[in-house]
Each structure stands twice: as structure tokens, then as C-alpha cells.
Amino acid sequence: MASDISKELLTIILAGGRGERLYPLTKVRSKPAVPFGGIYRIIDFTLSNCLNSGFRRIKVLCQYMSHSLDRHLKEGWSIFCRELDEYIDSVPPQQQFQETWYKGTADAIFQNFYLLDLIHPKYVMILSGDHIYKMNYAEMVRYHIEKKAELTVATVEAEMSRASGKLGVMQVDPTGRIVDFEEKPLKPKTSSAHSGHALVNMGIYVFNTDALVRNVVADAKRDTSHDFGRDVIPAMIPAHRCYSFNFVDETGGEILYWRDIGTIENYYEANMDLLSPRPRFDLFDPQWPVRAHIGQYPPAKMIRAASAQGKRAKLGRARNSIISHGCIIDGAVVSNCVISPGVYIGPEAEVEDSIIMHGTHIGAGCRICRSLIDKNVSIAPGKTIGYEPEQDSQHFMISENGIVLIPKDFKLL
């Protein structure tokens, strides 16, 4: 049942980013629709947070390459009852007022004021559709109300290396009120709680609706990038009650897990994080289920290779890996991998430290490491990928940290 707070609140998920730094994963889909962790798409984590927080009035603002995301929302998230005023609506750009696409996150809200007119919520929760974390948004809204804030920004303490030049960094007073905000500073100021860390903007906001409208209007009339982090929030801090909701464990004060999937490196590392024996982000937490749209597949199987002739057939094995349903590990060895549904890996193939997406076929005897292989790729038997960068770079993009990127539907013959 939806919480009482949720009846006064509209949730808007910003899912329109182009995701250029995740290319080629974003060649045919928006960033929130990129598969993650075997069976999920990135937006499933934000939507599951909404579901687990009791927030069931959700508008997802799409833009670039929205077909895949829209289909995922229809197939996987048509779970709410509109008659009970619960919904997840995919909203493409309407160009109602302006004949342009969204110029920034704040412009996406400006161009969709009519959504607020339809509902007139007391509060608006604004979320990003491309982060991996578990947060009870109801607690954040309660904090917002207790503080009599006009804006509450979720913040997390990040190591300096993650914050420097990449994230918005805040300073707060002892009451939690934000007193300073710098967008992507090269030398971030440290936070008071944990040395070597900076308090960074998670891109999660609770606004009083009137404060949101007034400040987005003010920003629309300035020549800015029309972005919440760069423009709207720094402009609000001196004159408005802006508070930080720090993302820490309530009991121990431990910094909780949050990853912004901005780059291939972030994406790869966040997937690999799932493979540790006791991951900080646990998919097996019964208190916080993460919902996915999986489709119909038979169970995964790891079998002794059927085609090994004349010698003793090897048993298919997977070590320290996520193996989704519909996969066949046919006499192959898989180590430290995240394997999505419907993947076939042939006899005597060795695959390690890789992410393999739905429906990909890896032939017998292939040797693959540190590769990110998109959906429905076909790799002929005997190929080697990830061991010889010069050879790989003739066929594929390679990320800064050396991950070989193989795009959707690629056939390596």
C-alpha cells in the first residue's frame, strides 16, 4: 500500500540522457535501458527503490533512443493500478511550448510543467534513471518535511578520486543545511565526517513544488546549461532552505553503496562489484527486492560438452560468476563474469572477467577476457579477445581501462 507521503508527491525520473560515455552500449538504447547485473536494466534499481519506498506515481521523462526503455517499462513495469492513482508513465518530449529537445535536466522539468498542473503535488521527487543504489525515498521526504526544507539533496561521501572533476561537491553546516555547492571541482573540499572524502550530489532531489517551479522558471530565463547540479541548485543555496540528506547507514554511520553509471569504467566496476562474496550492493536482500523483467527462459545449465570427440569431455564450470537463466555453459570455463539470459558458451571456451549480454553465442575454444559483449553477438570458434590489445583494436573499441567493447548484433566470423 502506498504511504501517506506518497499521496502528496509526484516522482519524476530523468531518463533522457544520451549516455555518450557508455557508447556503444547506448548505440541503440538510452542509458537507463542498458542491461546490468545479468537480468536487470539500470532503471530497474531506481524503480525498485520507488516501489520499495511506496512511491507509485511516477513519470519517466525519456528523450534519446527511448524505444527500448519504453518497451521495458511496458513489459516489465506495468504493475501498478491506475484506478488507484498508481502509475509509471513513460513521457517522451512533447514540445508543447518549445520546439527543442531538453537542453538540460531543469529544462526537462520546465517543458513538462503541464505534468505538475495535472496533479498539483505538494512535493516533487526528482531522480536519475542511471544510478545503482538502494534508498528508502520515504525517509528522505520525511527528513525534508522535518527540516522544513524547500529543497533536499541526497548526498553521499565519496573518495576524492571519485569526486574530483566528476561530481557536485557540497558543504553543510551542523544542521545539515547546504552552505556551499561546487559543480565538479578539481580540488574538492573534504566533508567533516570522513577524512579523504567529499560530500557529493547524488542527483536525487525533493522539492516543494512551488520552490521547484519558481527556481526552474528563474533558470529558464537565464543563459545557463539549464541543469539542476550546475545551475539551479547553486543559485538556490544562498536564499532558500536547502538541506543535505546524507546517504549513510542509520545505525553505524557507514557510507552506503551508490554508483553513477556514467562511463564504461563505472559500468564494468559496478557489475564486478556484484561478484564479491559479500557485496556491498546485495541483490539477495529480501528486505529490498530489485525487480526485473526477465522473459521466459529455461533454467541455466552447465554441462559436459556434447561435441568433444575423441577425448574426455570437459565439464562446464562457472566460478565466482552470475549465470542467468537460459544460459548453457557447454564444457566451457567461466570465471568472474556476469552472464545475461540466453547466452551459449561452447566447449573448451574460457571466459573471464567479462560481461556477456542476452543471446550471445561464443563458439568452442574461444578465449575471452576483460570484454563487454552486448546482446546477440556471435563469435566464431577459436577466437581470442582481450589478450592482444593491438589485434582487438582493429575490430573493436577499447575503453580507457582496457575493456574490449563488442556492440550489439556483431558477428565475428
Added chain:
Amino acid sequence: MKKLLIVDDEKHLRLLYQTEFEAEGYKVDTAADAMEALGMFEHERYDLVILDIKMPGMDGIEALGKFLGRDNKLPVIINSAYDSHKDNFMSWAADSYVIKSSDLSELKQKVKEAFGESIYEF
């Protein structure tokens, strides 16, 4: 000389506003509906728009968004007989919201204020 565009579907009001604001020293053009006003805006630059809301065809709220889409710093004053349109969040994008009255002093004051605060100069 500052140039105003007055958008109102009532002919007598257009005439009244034109006379009054010309007497204040402004150059004034008028349009009878939003489409006509947006068409005029394509060819002419205005320093401020006074905009009725309830008009045949496109209403003033939609027109306001389109004006700001073309020029995000354009001062716009909503001049409506009704205050109920304040519930519409796009109306908050106007510099002022004036309820129509036979006494034009508030409207004239808001025009002066808009120019006082505006950095819009030609």
C-alpha cells in the same frame, strides 16, 4: 523607444491599451489572438508582451511558453480577467500576473517594473 506587443481578443481593450501606453511614451502593436502575435514576433522584436489568457484558439499560457521558447528573456505580463490561471504553473513564467481592471495603473506599474529589472536593451 520601448516597443510593446499587446495580445487581447477584445477589440475595445486593444484600442484602450494602445491609446494609454502610447500616451505613456511606448510604441505599441496589437494582436487579436496568440497565433497572430507569434507571427508578428517572427518579423519584429518587442521589448515586452502584454498577454491575455482566455482567447479563441491558442490560449495565453501556451503562447507564453512559445514566446519564451523564442526569447527566454522576453518580459511578459499576463493580463487576464481571471485569477484562476495562477494554478497553471506555466503562468509563473510570466514576469507579472495582473487582473484586468478599468484602472490601468497596476498594469502600467508592472510594465515599468519589468523594464526597471530587465537587462533587455536594443
